[in-house]
Amino acid sequence: xxxxxxxxxxxxxxxxxxxxxxxxxxxxxxxxxxxxxxxxxxxxxxxxxxxxxxxxxxxxxxxxxxxxxxxxxxxxxxxxxxxxxxxxxxxxxxxxxxxxxxxxxxxxxxxxxxxxxxxxxxxxxxxxxxxxxxxxxxxxxxxxxxxxxxxxxxxxxxxxxxxxxxxxxxxxxxxxxxxxxxxxxxxxxxxxxxxxxxxxxxxxxxxxxxxxxxxxxxxxxxxxxxxxxxxxxxxxxxxxxxxxxxxxxxxxxxxxxxxxxxxxxxxxxxxxxxxxxxxxxxxxxxxxxxxxxxxxxxxxxxxxxxxxxxxxxxxxxxxxxxxxxxxxxxxxxxxxxxxxxxxxxxxxxxxxxxx
Amino acid sequence: xxxxxxxxxxxxxxxxxxxxxxxxxxxxxxxxxxxxxxxxxxxxxxxxxxxxxxxxxxxxxxxxxxxxxxxxxxxxxxxxxxxxxxxxxxxxxxxxxxxxxxxxxxxxxxxxxxxxxxxxxxxxxxxxxxxxxxxxxxxxxxxxxxxxxxxxxxxxxxxxxxxxxxxxxxxxxxxxxxxxxxxxxxxxxxxxxxxxxxxxxxxxxxxxxxxxxxxxxxxxxxxxxxxxxxxxxxxxxxxxxxxxxxxxxxxxxxxxxxxxxxxxxxxxxxxxxxx
Numbered sequence: 193x194x195x196x197x198x199x200x201x202x203x204x205x206x207x208x209x210x211x212x213x214x215x216x217x218x219x220x221x222x223x224x225x226x227x228x229x230x231x232x233x234x235x236x237x238x239x240x241x242x243x244x245x246x247x248x249x250x251x252x253x254x255x256x257x258x259x260x261x262x263x264x265x266x267x268x269x270x271x272x273x274x275x276x277x278x279x280x281x282x283x284x285x286x287x288x289x290x291x292x293x294x295x296x297x298x299x300x301x302x303x304x305x306x307x308x309x310x311x312x313x314x315x316x317x318x319x320x321x322x323x324x325x326x327x328x329x330x331x332x333x334x335x336x337x338x339x340x341x342x343x344x345x346x347x348x349x350x351x352x353x354x355x356x357x358x359x360x361x362x363x364x365x366x367x368x369x370x371x372x373x374x375x376x377x378x379x380x381x382x383x384x385x386x387x388x389x390x391x392x393x394x395x396x397x398x399x400x401x402x403x404x405x406x407x408x409x410x411x412x413x414x415x416x417x418x419x420x421x422x423x424x425x426x427x428x429x430x431x432x433x434x435x436x437x438x439x440x441x442x443x444x445x446x447x448x449x450x451x452x453x454x455x456x457x458x459x460x461x462x463x464x465x466x467x468x469x470x471x472x473x474x475x476x477x478x479x480x481x482x483x484x485x486x487x488x489x490x491x492x493x494x495x496x497x498x499x500x501x502x503x504x505x506x507x508x509x510x511x512x513x514x515x516x517x518x519x520x521x522x523x524x525x526x527x528x529x530x531x532x533x534x535x536x537x538x539x540x541x542x543x544x545x546x547x
Numbered sequence: 548x549x550x551x552x553x554x555x556x557x558x559x560x561x562x563x564x565x566x567x568x569x570x571x572x573x574x575x576x577x578x579x580x581x582x583x584x585x586x587x588x589x590x591x592x593x594x595x596x597x598x599x600x601x602x603x604x605x606x607x608x609x610x611x612x613x614x615x616x617x618x619x620x621x622x623x624x625x626x627x628x629x630x631x632x633x634x635x636x637x638x639x640x641x642x643x644x645x646x647x648x649x650x651x652x653x654x655x656x657x658x659x660x661x662x663x664x665x666x667x668x669x670x671x672x673x674x675x676x677x678x679x680x681x682x683x684x685x686x687x688x689x690x691x692x693x694x695x696x697x698x699x700x701x702x703x704x705x706x707x708x709x710x711x712x713x714x715x716x717x718x719x720x721x722x723x724x725x726x727x728x729x730x731x732x733x734x735x736x737x738x739x740x741x742x743x744x745x746x747x748x749x750x751x752x753x754x755x756x757x758x759x760x761x762x763x764x765x766x767x768x769x770x771x772x773x774x775x776x777x778x779x780x781x782x783x784x785x786x787x788x789x790x791x792x793x794x795x796x797x798x799x800x801x802x803x804x805x806x807x808x809x810x811x812x813x814x815x816x817x818x819x820x821x822x
Binding site for chain 1: 721724728
């Protein structure tokens with residue numbers, strides 16, 4: 193139960209910079225999800241906090257104390273690894289008890305704490321087993337248990353669910369959230385899975401090429417993505433992007449393909465003619481007989497909904513998510529509701545808000 | 548495979564077994580026969596007089612040679628010291644090379660690697676000189692120590708250690724295990740099968756040593772069983788072949804016992820990684 197503060201945290205491997213100065217503050221008990229594509233530096237960030245890598249520059253403060261130069265063991269941080277990293281020769285009990293044993297707790301205290309944790313995770317009957325006798329989901333639980341039993345200041349999760357099958361992933365996701373709430377341990381959770389990111393985090397940090405591009409609540413990241421990268425990364429299927437230009441005194445966009453759409457949220461102060469990228473999520477595109485014609489290439493039925501992937505008259509790809517009944521066969525006409533537009537500066541990729 | 552007996556395979560295997568077993572059987576059979584009979588060249592496949600000879604060689608040996616129990620003891624001590632010593636040293640050096648970043652790490656690695664080209668036979672004179680310089684000729688230490696350094700075992704353990712997932716090392720670090728604790732609590736148990744397999748190989752290697760013991764230990768108190776057999780044959784004209792054969796059978800037993808006892812581990816260590 194501790195607060196975490198990262199200040200200008202940098203890491204380079206040789207001459208290759210991996211993290212370009214990350215600033216971050218976590219309140220006690222908060223769960224922050226770090227999300228990004230592979231190679232964005234998210235695992236490196238986690239490993240810096242864990243103490244498994246040494247930062248090139250910057251500070252890591254845990255409860256106001258800089259731990260950047262401490263050994264992992266002295267930081268009182270627990271980590272759940274992607275491949276669980278259970279000790280193969282130890283029973284479930286010993287796996288969970290190992291850290292406590294090293295700290296010199298009495299046998300009785302260890303037994304009580306392990307039992308408590310095991311009961312909480314439903315591992316009670318498995319304590320005598322070896323890791324190889326467990327299923328993937330059970331191993332995952334043991335890895336969680338090994339972290340929980342220590343009552344650490346900070347939990348680190350390194351893509352803990354990515355080795356599980358889809359069904360198990362959903363139930364473990366719910367369980368992690370429940371446990372984290374219940375124990376109120378400050379947590380950093382790294383994932384590339386946007387569903388995990390959206391559902392688990394109190395806040396979300398989107399990393400892109402070693403830079404923090406947005407730090408906000410999941411809903412805010414979804415509703416007001418800070419730039420084109422975030423907009424395209426969060427949400428499935430991915431957001432559509434259409435080129436256009438600012439017009440009508442900053443109150444509307446003229447899409448390159450023709451239509452003029454007025455801004456629902458107000459006037460942009462920038463000069464007319466400025467190049468824009470307009471984003472609209474597939475689920476926000478509507479069928480509109482007076483709208484643009486869409487040539488349907490592919491239908492992806494998802495059950496209750498259908499994703500339509502097609503091309504506009506100028507060849508721009510567009511995906512549309514519609515209720516099943518409304519799915520067309522070959523072509524349809526689509527409209528873009530003004531209230532659902534995301535406006536980005538085409539040159540910088542940054543979000544453009546009304547001034 | 549398909550339920551039918553494959554006779555060809557059985558015959559080939561049978562011939563193979565016979566080729567391996569017959570000489571051993573001949574030795575055993577000869578050991579139970581009368582010395583004079585063997586001397587006349589009448590070696591029978593059927594065991595003769597009985598097993599008293601084993602008790603006799605164990606307790607009294609042969610002319611000019613220590614009792615066989617003593618030879619066995621020296622050999623066993625030497626083989627154990629070599630096997631355990633080699634494993635200890637190579638585990639430690641492989642641990643350093645595989646897990647730690649220190650200056651000249653690669654140089655150290657290649658120097659160890661290089662000694663593969665310098666077995667005892669090649670460096671026997673300088674090694675003898677060094678041992679003589681330390682005053683270790685005719686001592687048990689002198690007998691075993693030069694045989695302990697081992698590049699092969701170090702390289703083998705290095706490979707084993709490199710195959711251990713990084714996450715396991717990191718998990719232990721996060722749990723607060725220091726280097727020695729990690730070695731003891733995680734690394735050694737995880738590598739137990741490899742250690743056992745190597746132990747078998749090294750024990751047999753130590754047991755079969757001939758050249759070095761011959762050179763460094765002229766005192767008959769330090770005769771190994773291999774040296775003992777040679778001395779029995781070379782003693783004088785009237786070699787008691789039944790004694791020699793009985794000693795040879797006894798000499799075979801400990802390595803066989805080690806292999807049989809550790810067979811399970813041996814196979815496991817060579818075939819699967821328990822990781």
